[in-house]
Amino acid sequence: MTATRSEPARRADERISDAGARDEPGGSELSTPLDLLLSEAGRGPLRRFLPGMSGVRLAAGLARRPGAVVGRAAGLGAELARVQVGRSEVAPHPKDRRFADEAWAKNPFLKRTLQSYLATGQALRGLVADAGLGYGDEQRMGFIVDNLVEALSPTNSPALNPKVLKRTIDTGGGNLLAGGRRFVKDYATAPRVPSMVEPDAFAVGEDIAVTPGSVVLRTEVFELIQYTPQTTKVRSVPLLIVPPTINKYYVIDLAEQRSLVEHLVQAGQQVYCISWRNPDARHADWGLDTYGQAIIEAMTAAQDIARQEQVALLGICSGGMIASMVMAHLAATGDLDRVAAFSLAVTVLDQHQAGLPSALLSHKGAAASTRASREKGYLDGRALAEIFAWLRPNDLIWNYWVNNYLMGHAPKAFDILYWNADPVRMTAAMHRDFMDLAVRNALTQPGESTMLGSPVDLGTVDVDSYVVAGIADHLCQWESCYRTTQMMGGQSRFVLSTSGHIAAMVNPPGNEKASFQTAETNPADPAEWLAGATKVRGSWWEDYVEWLAARTGPERNRPRRTGSAAYEPVCEAPGTYVHDR
Numbered sequence: 001m002t003a004t005r006s007e008p009a010r011r012a013d014e015r016i017s018d019a020g021a022r023d024e025p026g027g028s029e030l031s032t033p034l035d036l037l038l039s040e041a042g043r044g045p046l047r048r049f050l051p052g053m054s055g056v057r058l059a060a061g062l063a064r065r066p067g068a069v070v071g072r073a074a075g076l077g078a079e080l081a082r083v084q085v086g087r088s089e090v091a092p093h094p095k096d097r098r099f100a101d102e103a104w105a106k107n108p109f110l111k112r113t114l115q116s117y118l119a120t121g122q123a124l125r126g127l128v129a130d131a132g133l134g135y136g137d138e139q140r141m142g143f144i145v146d147n148l149v150e151a152l153s154p155t156n157s158p159a160l161n162p163k164v165l166k167r168t169i170d171t172g173g174g175n176l177l178a179g180g181r182r183f184v185k186d187y188a189t190a191p192r193v194p195s196m197v198e199p200d201a202f203a204v205g206e207d208i209a210v211t212p213g214s215v216v217l218r219t220e221v222f223e224l225i226q227y228t229p230q231t232t233k234v235r236s237v238p239l240l241i242v243p244p245t246i247n248k249y250y251v252i253d254l255a256e257q258r259s260l261v262e263h264l265v266q267a268g269q270q271v272y273c274i275s276w277r278n279p280d281a282r283h284a285d286w287g288l289d290t291y292g293q294a295i296i297e298a299m300t301a302a303q304d305i306a307r308q309e310q311v312a313l314l315g316i317c318s319g320g321m322i323a324s325m326v327m328a329h330l331a332a333t334g335d336l337d338r339v340a341a342f343s344l345a346v347t348v349l350d351q352h353q354a355g356l357p358s359a360l361l362s363h364k365g366a367a368a369s370t371r372a373s374r375e376k377g378y379l380d381g382r383a384l385a386e387i388f389a390w391l392r393p394n395d396l397i398w399n400y401w402v403n404n405y406l407m408g409h410a411p412k413a414f415d416i417l418y419w420n421a422d423p424v425r426m427t428a429a430m431h432r433d434f435m436d437l438a439v440r441n442a443l444t445q446p447g448e449s450t451m452l453g454s455p456v457d458l459g460t461v462d463v464d465s466y467v468v469a470g471i472a473d474h475l476c477q478w479e480s481c482y483r484t485t486q487m488m489g490g491q492s493r494f495v496l497s498t499s500g501h502i503a504a505m506v507n508p509p510g511n512e513k514a515s516f517q518t519a520e521t522n523p524a525d526p527a528e529w530l531a532g533a534t535k536v537r538g539s540w541w542e543d544y545v546e547w548l549a550a551r552t553g554p555e556r557n558r559p560r561r562t563g564s565a566a567y568e569p570v571c572e573a574p575g576t577y578v579h580d581r
Helices: 007-022 033-040 052-063 066-084 108-130 135-151 162-171 174-187 260-266 288-306 318-332 356-360 363-376 381-390 393-406 415-420 428-440 478-482 526-532 540-549
Strands: 213-218 222-227 233-235 239-242 271-276 311-316 339-345 465-470 492-497 515-518 534-537 555-557
Touching (some): 052 066, 052 135, 135 393, 162 174, 162 393, 174 393, 222 288, 239 318, 260 271, 271 288, 288 311, 288 318, 288 428, 311 318, 339 540, 465 540, 478 492, 478 526, 492 540, 515 540
Parallel strands (some): 239 271, 239 311
Antiparallel strands (some): 213 222, 233 555, 492 515, 515 534
């Protein structure tokens, strides 16, 4: 799709391209894992695993340290010799489920195969550490070596996996025939990764996204859902949830008893949620300002319906980035008092060294990816899902490789994975704007970015904030999320949940293993914060409800109906945009 681009859009493209032209060995890295997804989505899958200059620097680093290489080789040789004579003590991690079958410990051939694999993997990873690489190069090469090692696991081979061998005998090879059919089906279309859930495992509006409510506003860009109160009294100030723009909103409204929206409504909050439209090439010019204006329109509707001068905002992942910029815009225009409380979940604003995904991202990759999406008009959400899976190959690739193709089983029905397999496209302009923010790490510098014509200075946002991260989040590293507490001007409460990117969000009460950490103060160093944090049993959802209740006004009688005279309900939740493919 060809379109006449605005002057700000042209300048953003030039900034990205210029940054790519300036890339030098060991240079700066873009950072947020979100930006990795956006950059890498425009590239072929094999290109993501080419080491490039990082491989050259690895070879050079090892050449300068011949003693380390000789030591690793000698150590590996000695360990393999011990493996062959049955004296090796190398063993998989107790929680590594791949090797849970007792044959790995009792069968002499399989045990030696396993130990040889583990010893070789340790040696390869050790060579990356020995090379003395810089942060970015070490992370890139570590990613490539890790993926190589995980791919070579003997559990991925039908001739070596004892569970697969047993099933092949039991079914007369039927498992491999069924798996072959699944393989052809999965790899015929994007994303070319094993299916994690059957496409008909759930139905949106029937067994997920079922919290009662109504769509009270529909625009070209979004639908606004107002959820039906479930308590006699409600907090007077409504809460508006801004979900990610690269996924559908219902991660916060999964099944009953697993829905954050349901939990908030049952705690007496008035809850509204944006459901973004799934854009296509016609909407290529929708950028950050388009989505920022949508948030303000949703705020206005929620205030009007609730008859309040304020709202509370909760932004999630990419939605949190846009919401933060809107907050700075409101501060710049003197309207920040419209927001009573601000919350962010699994959101990275400071993009400096944000872990493995940040290191994998390059300026050249950003420039190439934005060119590709500009030509098409959008970035395909299925490509994002593919990259997301390769960031956790054991859990999201090889686990399903064995289950679907070698064992011949259908993947289990899991609501989170169904949501993950139901992506949203990103407009070319939004893709460009996000990459421009990343190239310059613009949100950390006052005035380096704009929202609706206002310079963005997050330090002027002095509203109380609640910031949530997941300690095992591979996409938005918790330390990077924590740095938000140093950027905002108000009082921040930082909460570190268990689990990873999505499971940290879907954290309902009742799980005996659930816990979170928090502290009274937020020192500059995340490690110092962690050392002084207190562990609390239970879900952060309950803590959040308590924090939110203190900032969303007194209780009042619940409204008799959804909507208002100016915002008549259009249809029942979950609306229509959520069904767009």
